[in-house]
Amino acid sequence: MSILDKCREYTRADEVKALGIYPYFTPIQETTATEARIDGEWRIMVGSNNYLGLTHHPRVLEATHCAALRYGVGSTGSRFLNGTLDLHYELEARLASFFHKEAALVFTTGYQASLGAIAPLVGRGDHVFLDRLDHASLVDGARLGLGDIHRYAHEDFDGLSRQLARVPRGAGKLVITDGVFSMEGSIADLPRLVAISKEHGASLLVDEAHALGVLGPDGAGTASHFGLDSQVDLILATFSKSLASVGGVVAGRADVVNYLRHHSRALIFTASMPPASVAGALAALDVLIDEPERREQLWVNTRRVAAGLRSIGFDIGRTQTPVIPVLIGDTLRALTVWRALFDNGIFTHPIVPPAVPANACRIRVSMSAEHSSEQVDRVLEAFEKVARDLALVPETAVQMPSMR
């Protein structure tokens, strides 16, 4: 048996394509902050993480353009060698102060920030503890480390305490959580996690990917939302969501960041963030700070869509943020609903196993500050139509969006 045989035997994607409900790798031909042209037709984008709608902001566009002209399009090297620009240091300094930390280190993607922040810290004899619903990049970061991995059931804090208590007293311990869980839209109970981590002498890392620009008085994320910035040891974030670019960061104590800078394989053995992406993230951070009204509008849109989906009769779980899961059922049904929404001009994402359990497939809607009121109406109308057409909710539950 060849190691490649499994590839020939893998037919699932082709089967789903044959049914006309394959949702992945869809080529987008053109975009605005809130719409995407696909197959020649404009669809409302509620499947991106463009929370503040900054991908097309004039200041961000201009900064990326100028950086490309000044530094070229690529860094053509590792941060360690020729790939560090003054802009990388500027972004690190800005983010350290934004997260109220001593220092920060910037990686080429958010995924790499997870690998690069976790793996070097979790050596042989150390222990890392992850919520079952933590993002895959955090799990992969832990797997790349040489320590022992413990997963606790989602928000099972008693289970986490028991696991921590079983670890030898002197061992290094790192608790890792998403700030906002990316498939649920729920906010982690950081006060509990801080207390438990302290009780057991563990350090705490929070991934603010879906909370940056969304939560906290200044948009700095979950730790700031709870006023716990100083109690969280390490903050991770990505630039691919509210900051409209690509890249990632870890922020924390200066000695920790210095250690990571010199031990992180995900930083050293890859090319650095391209100049335009760094400049774009910097400009987006400026806009995030200068235009707090964007965050307010994001919440207005979020509340409208969440209330609208509930009044149609959908179960949207325990979401508390612009990430809104619409629970559908099994994979086939979720893909069918995704396709129906797509045909009605709405771009969403179906979330199916292994990201979620087989009977908890969902359509994930992510709101943006840039969605207009009219676009919000159209999204809700499409969901309502699809709910009726596919009998997704009890007949009596379906109400006209105008009644909301």
Ligand SMILES: Cc1ncc(COP(=O)(O)O)c(C=O)c1O
């Ligand atoms: C919670 C979380 N962490 C990390 C990442 C990785 O970030 P990036 O896509 O910027 O590499 C993501 C992206 O989906 C995420 O949702």
